[in-house]
Amino acid sequence: MLSIQNLKVAVNGKEILQGLDLNVGPGELHAIMGPNGSGKSTLGYALAGRDGYEITGGSVEFEGQDLAELEPEERAAAGLFLAFQYPVEIPGVNNAYFLRAALNAQRKARGEEPIDSMNFLKTVRESLKDLKMDEALLKRAVNEGFSGGEKKRNEIVQMAVLQPKLAILDETDSGLDIDALKLVAEGINRLRDDKRSFVVITHYQRLLDYLTPDRVHVLSEGRIVESGGQELSKRLESEGYAFLEESPS
Amino acid sequence: MNQTVEQVNQVIQQRYKAGFYTDIESDRMRVGLDEEVVAMISAKKDEPTWLLEWRLKAFAQWQKMVGPDWAHLKLPAIDFQKIHYYAAPKQKNRPKSLDEVDPKLLETFDKLGVPLHERARLAGVAVDAVFDSVSVGTTFQKELKEAGVIFCSFSEAVQEHPDLVREYLGSVVPPSDNYFAALNSAVFSDGSFVYIPENTRCPMELSTYFRINARDTGQFERTLIIAEAGSEVSYLEGCTAPMRDENQLHAAVVELIARKKAKIKYSTVQNWYPGDENGKGGIYNFVTKRGDCREDDARISWTQVETGSAITWKYPSCILRGDRSAGEFYSVALTHNHQQADTGTKMIHLGKDTTSKIISKGISAGHSNNSYRGLVRIAKRAANARNYTQCDSLLIGKTCGAHTFPYIESANATAKVEHEATTSRIGEDQLFYCRSRGLGEEDAVAMIVDGFCKEVFKELPMEFAVEAKALLEISLEGAVG
Numbered sequence: 001m002l003s004i005q006n007l008k009v010a011v012n013g014k015e016i017l018q019g020l021d022l023n024v025g026p027g028e029l030h031a032i033m034g035p036n037g038s039g040k041s042t043l044g045y046a047l048a049g050r051d052g053y054e055i056t057g058g059s060v061e062f063e064g065q066d067l068a069e070l071e072p073e074e075r076a077a078a079g080l081f082l083a084f085q086y087p088v089e090i091p092g093v094n095n096a097y098f099l100r101a102a103l104n105a106q107r108k109a110r111g112e113e114p115i116d117s118m119n120f121l122k123t124v125r126e127s128l129k130d131l132k133m134d135e136a137l138l139k140r141a142v143n144e145g146f147s148g149g150e151k152k153r154n155e156i157v158q159m160a161v162l163q164p165k166l167a168i169l170d171e172t173d174s175g176l177d178i179d180a181l182k183l184v185a186e187g188i189n190r191l192r193d194d195k196r197s198f199v200v201i202t203h204y205q206r207l208l209d210y211l212t213p214d215r216v217h218v219l220s221e222g223r224i225v226e227s228g229g230q231e232l233s234k235r236l237e238s239e240g241y242a243f244l245e246e247s248p249s
Numbered sequence: 250m251n252q253t254v255e256q257v258n259q260v261i262q263q264r265y266k267a268g269f270y271t272d273i274e275s276d277r278m279r280v281g282l283d284e285e286v287v288a289m290i291s292a293k294k295d296e297p298t299w300l301l302e303w304r305l306k307a308f309a310q311w312q313k314m315v316g317p318d319w320a321h322l323k324l325p326a327i328d329f330q331k332i333h334y335y336a337a338p339k340q341k342n343r344p345k346s347l348d349e350v351d352p353k354l355l356e357t358f359d360k361l362g363v364p365l366h367e368r369a370r371l372a373g374v375a376v377d378a379v380f381d382s383v384s385v386g387t388t389f390q391k392e393l394k395e396a397g398v399i400f401c402s403f404s405e406a407v408q409e410h411p412d413l414v415r416e417y418l419g420s421v422v423p424p425s426d427n428y429f430a431a432l433n434s435a436v437f438s439d440g441s442f443v444y445i446p447e448n449t450r451c452p453m454e455l456s457t458y459f460r461i462n463a464r465d466t467g468q469f470e471r472t473l474i475i476a477e478a479g480s481e482v483s484y485l486e487g488c489t490a491p492m493r494d495e496n497q498l499h500a501a502v503v504e505l506i507a508r509k510k511a512k513i514k515y516s517t518v519q520n521w522y523p524g525d526e527n528g529k530g531g532i533y534n535f536v537t538k539r540g541d542c543r544e545d546d547a548r549i550s551w552t553q554v555e556t557g558s559a560i561t562w563k564y565p566s567c568i569l570r571g572d573r574s575a576g577e578f579y580s581v582a583l584t585h586n587h588q589q590a591d592t593g594t595k596m597i598h599l600g601k602d603t604t605s606k607i608i609s610k611g612i613s614a615g616h617s618n619n620s621y622r623g624l625v626r627i628a629k630r631a632a633n634a635r636n637y638t639q640c641d642s643l644l645i646g647k648t649c650g651a652h653t654f655p656y657i658e659s660a661n662a663t664a665k666v667e668h669e670a671t672t673s674r675i676g677e678d679q680l681f682y683c684r685s686r687g688l689g690e691e692d693a694v695a696m697i698v699d700g701f702c703k704e705v706f707k708e709l710p711m712e713f714a715v716e717a718k719a720l721l722e723i724s725l726e727g728a729v730g
Contacts, residue, residue: 050681073690088681092703101696102683141700
């Protein structure tokens, strides 16, 4: 699904990712943890193709395609989704309109017919209900005037409607209360199957309690310095990142 | 090489779809401007003596005036002696009905999406079509007449309704008002005339489509709309011109009169040729538009979408004379490449409890400059006057400029005047967010700009809102990346 080898990414001339390796197979959920400034968000942006996140070395392949060759919208159409740490407001653009235009742009790029309004509304309404969000939200502008929690849940609604092959979730759990956290976790679990893969970037064990990741990685100074199972995240929760310095990788 | 040029031309053609030229024999007056030319225009129209005198007086005033230099515009010198002030498609007799109009003209308006012939007329919209200096026809005249509404070309109004024209002409924008109003008063050649009788709601939307076609010709039209007590009308105008390397002058005057409790809604979609990407060619658009809420509880609303012209100098205004009268101004002004716009409004509060609302959205891209200039004046006797102004600018790229020049003059302490202004750049984060969801870059920009303009678009009649949206998208092609 996703194969990253020796990836180096520079932002404003500064190398943030310094040789990162990561392999995510179909149906797998990988968690990425790590201290602030270790390059977690940079990884998400680089995968989604944000301007200014320059790949200076290594390779990223998504289903055999070289991601560096694709524009952000082409990556989306190929099935890559990034849930933003800080979802962006777009004043005056109706939420439902935005999501439908995005979905149809992806479908068009894949040579599929546009979705009809009835089916679209049905899908969105179900997703909203799952995330316990008010339907009135569809008529409001994208993320405008949303609370922090609503913005994060809205990302999950978008993911549910767009049905990506690989979803990267960048600190989707931060700033959520325990009820919202559960809803988000359920939203992710609902989409899990033996094909769809997830990369979940988080600071906290509590989200992983609900998600049971296949692999947990620790990112530090632009490299994966430790990988393991669930037990690794639990150790991080109790000991912090201090032990990393004692265990050279 | 040739192929490349052709490809480029095709792209430009796509961007400005109205840029074609109609090859039609034209009856054009000699170049230059003097008393004789003014008299010739008047004679062409078979005008009464009072109107000729009115024109000549305006011409004398204009000669003593100088052009405005206060706008935030780089104004090239205009040689008024190199312009033809009158050009009209040649026709043997004035057509009595649309069936007699030259098919080439009908075809032109067809191509512009404004069909005039019986079969394809826009449902529910009556159209007066002005080609260079003359009106070529007005649709639905019979239906309107049954409702008591007069909707005809200005020339026809001079012949058929001289008393109304004489009473109201220049009563809102006197010839001495400003340089371009004086020029227009001297040489105006046609335009539209609307009269809505008392307590009548105009049964359909009225619209005028202005087309400049002839080379080296200026268009100077006048529009006069009179809404009697308790009446209501919605009026729309659209405009286009062929693509040429030379600049062409358009100087119009629009006067609106709303009597007691009357409502006038005036919408403009301005798409004059803006010039090419290097700033060559395009229309110079100097327009004076003013509405007079002459009696109590009158209401005038301006909505404009300005995407064309090399230079736009335009301030649709309201004089709120009657007590409780209300003025509104909703504007989207988009500039790209080397376009310049200095546009806004004036709200003059004279009556008690008068209200005004100004919503202005400026979008700048390329190397363009876009200024909002607005005056809110509260007179001494305008107790409890209220104004709300919101003025937002959106920048696309780093080489364009947005400027805001608000003027507030209040002589009455009970007045409430609010002004809000924002300037933002189309966020790289907004663009990336849209693209990460699968939207292409240009679609994303169009969507963000459309959202930015929403408050104004919702004021436009439905079909024009759709047109305006499409126009913005075309105008912004190539603005990013």
